[in-house]
Each structure stands twice: as C-alpha cells, then as structure tokens.
Amino acid sequence: MPYRSVFRPDLFRDRTIVVTGGGSGIGRCTAHELAALGAHVVLVGRKPERLAAVV
Numbered sequence: 001m002p003y004r005s006v007f008r009p010d011l012f013r014d015r016t017i018v019v020t021g022g023g024s025g026i027g028r029c030t031a032h033e034l035a036a037l038g039a040h041v042v043l044v045g046r047k048p049e050r051l052a053a054v055v
Helices: 025-036 048-054
Strands: 016-020 040-044
Touching: 016 025, 025 040, 025 048, 040 048
Parallel strands: 016 040
Antiparallel strands: none
C-alpha cells in the first residue's frame, strides 16, 4: 500500500520552511513530508554528505 499523507497536498504551497537535522531520522522524514505538501524546504545539518543524500 503506498504512503498517503493525512494532510491536503497543497497545505504548505509557496511557503519556505527550515528543517534542522534534515540529514537523517525525524528531520529527514519531516523534510520529505513538507516537500510533498508543497513547501520549499531548506535543510540544515552538521554533515553535508547526509544533507546531499536527502534530495
């Protein structure tokens, strides 16, 4: 069964959201969810290689 969010797809359209700790774990999952909901996501973290792998 494919993943479907409980939120409407355009909830964060045209908004920019900064996610700290976006390279792994909860931060990474949050970044993916926000992007799927239309947000422009800015990732911040300590390890550039992990941040690059999120895209």
